[in-house]
Amino acid sequence: MLIIKQIEQLGSVQACPVLLDETLAAQEHWQSNEQGVVILDSGILLASPAAWAQQLQSICNLHVLVAERYPSVEWGSAEIAIVRKFLADADAVRRDRIAQAQSTGDTQTMARQALLDIVVDAHRMRATDIHLRMTGSEARISYRIDGLLYHQASRSRTSVTEAVAAALNTQSDDFREVFDERHMSGASISLTLPDSGENIRIRTQKSPCRDGFSVTMRLQASEQQRVPDLYSLGFAPSRVLQLRHVMSQATGLLLISGPTGHGKTTTLAALNRLVPKSRKIISLEDPIEIIQPNIEQKFVPTDQDPYAFAHMIRSVLREDPDLVEVSEIRDMHTANAGISAALTGHLVVSTIHANDAIGIISRLLDLGLTATQLSQPGLFAGLLAQRLLPKLCVNCSKPVNHPQWGAVKEQSSSGCATCQLTGLQGRVAISELIVPNSHASKWIQDLNIVHWQESLRRNGWDSMAFNASELICQGVVDPRHAEELVPGMNELGLQQRQQKKVNYAAQLESV
Ligand SMILES: [Zn+2]
Known part of the structure; x- marks a missing residue:
């Protein structure tokens, strides 16, 4: 003691x-x-x-x-x-904080103060999301920090619900209903942090679960609203070079896949920085998450019209864009509209839910597109998949001798002051990119995805697993996190790990 x-x-x-x-x-x-x-x-x-x-x-x-x-x-x-x-x-x-709020004539109520306290605390701990899980009379509060969920505290459901309701009713820019926890849908809240004066935008989303419901609040600090570049997100220089090449194409479809919360939207914004100013970008979004001053961002209200994205894509083509961005392809209509835009002289960039780069094709087939449609030559400018892996704290990570990876580093269970006792410091992006060629069209046409995958592997493809293995060997990420988050880590043979990375030109040729 x-x-x-x-x-x-x-x-x-x-x-x-x-x-x-x-x-x-x-x-x-x-x-x-x-x-x-x-x-x-x-x-x-x-x-x-x-x-x-x-x-x-x-x-x-x-x-x-x-x-x-x-x-x-x-x-x-x-x-x-x-x-x-x-x-x-x-x-x-x-x-002091409560008195200050009251004395300035602010109508800040205790309820709103309660939410602000939670947000201040989450922000201080570098959380990206606050998860409120309502069960019975309890609200369990968890934070997502560096991609992992940490339970923080339990509060009374009534007080937390009041806090969320108060914030939505007075500080939301798009919440237009009477608050009802059973029917609450997505909305945004803007808050100012009392100490730093920093503005935080919170995107709330509710979803039901077995014994109640949960509210996810995604925090966006103003510093995060600045458009990042691919290097600072952790993309390897060789990958940035490849993506620059893809973004210079005049036509085709570039799709970015990955699970929710793994930075797809941020990558989409960062890709715009690779586009020359002489090209016109129109971005269709629901919601607008990152403000990008240099491009035309349009909000597409999908809750009113299920085909809103498809309609908007067709309509903005009349505004003569060079590049059309769609925040996400979720249905066949949007996918179809995106494909026609890509085949009629536009570069179309969007995100899609898929496990890996090749999985994007399966996902499009699941949405109802046909192999014939997807195998049209020149349709895909690129298929990108990404994950964000927690980065080990440089100050307290521990050297270990791992049976598979050799001398690498592991997360410290106690952490240190530098990493606020989490053992982690931020996240790093890993990715894989396929630039399909004529062979790929044939394999898609024949639905021969397995053959395609084998061919990529034979050619020493720089997959997400390969990317992750390099970061493990450099002591940047914990092998346990990579194994948990990256598909194909276990199949990655020793031989392949030792194989030298193929250079950029060879890779474009070999797919
Ligand atoms: Zn540390």
């Missing part, structure tokens, strides 16, 4: 604001004023000696909450004065 003699020993740590209510409730009825406990935001459960002696059960109950939130929990003992100081500071910060 940590013995804290002086408050300076703990550095600049504070009481965890999210668990403050639970901490105060736990000690509400303690008899002696020598007893006190506080949870610090580094995962330390700090209690006075009297509390450790007489309230061990309550402290153990709190331990469960801390363990759900932090990867490791440390027990500490400090004089009651130190414990009380942390509690008083945290309480004062909270009161």
Whole structure:
């Protein structure tokens, strides 16, 4: 156990604001004023000696909450004065914030403040999404950080629902109904962070589940709204070169696949930076996620008209674009409209749900397109698949000798101050790209995907698994994360891993 003699020993740590209510409730009825406990935001459960002696059960109950939130929990003992100081500071910060909101004449209610507190906390922990899972009378709050879900706290369902309702009713730019948790659909909320003044846009989406429903809130800080470039997303220089070539094509369809939350939309925006200013880009989106000042972005309301995308594609072709972007191909009509645009002198770029690059063809067939349609020569400018893999914290990742990968690095289970105890720091993109040629058209026509895949492998194709294996060997990603997230990791033979990467020109020829 940590013995804290002086408050300076703990550095600049504070009481965890999210668990403050639970901490105060736990000690509400303690008899002696020598007893006190506080949870610090580094995962330390700090209690006075009297509390450790007489309230061990309550402290153990709190331990469960801390363990759900932090990867490791440390027990500490400090004089009651130190414990009380942390509690008083945290309480004062909270009161200040509420008082400030009221004194400025702001109509900020407690409910909205509650949502803001959650968002501030999630943003501080670098979360990209907040997941609220409503079951019974409880709301379980989790954050997605570096692609992984961490449980944070449980609150009362009523208070969380009120918080979401208040925000939607007063701070949403596209929510136009009376809030009803059973019928809530997608909407956006804009919030300003009190400390930094930073603007955060939150996209909410509700979905039902077995014993209730969940609300996913995707956070977009203003810094993320700046259009990124492919290098900073982690794309290898050779891949950027290939994509530059694809984006310079005058016609054809480039499709980007990957699971939700793996950066497809961001890549789509980053690809626009490869397009010369002399070409006109029209982007059709639902919703508009990243503001791109240099291109024409049009919002397509699909909730009113299921064929909205297909109609819009046909209609914007009359506005003489060189490049048409569609945020996602979800149905046959959109796919058909995209294909006709691609075959009539336009480059069309879109995203689609598929497991890997070759899977895009199967997905299009599933949507109802025919092999004859898909095998038209020159239809596909490229088939891209991507994943975002959590990057190991450079400060605390541990060297291991892995049976398959040799000397590589692994995520530290306790983390460090640099990575906020997660052991991870951001994510890196891995990708695979197929530029189909005339052989590919034949294989699609004959529905001979297996043969196609074999041919790619024989030619030393730079697949997502291959990309991931390089990052594992460089100690950038944990092999366990790659095995979990990247298709084909297990089939990737040793021989192929050792094979030298084929150069760019050879790759374009060999597909
Ligand atoms: Zn670390």
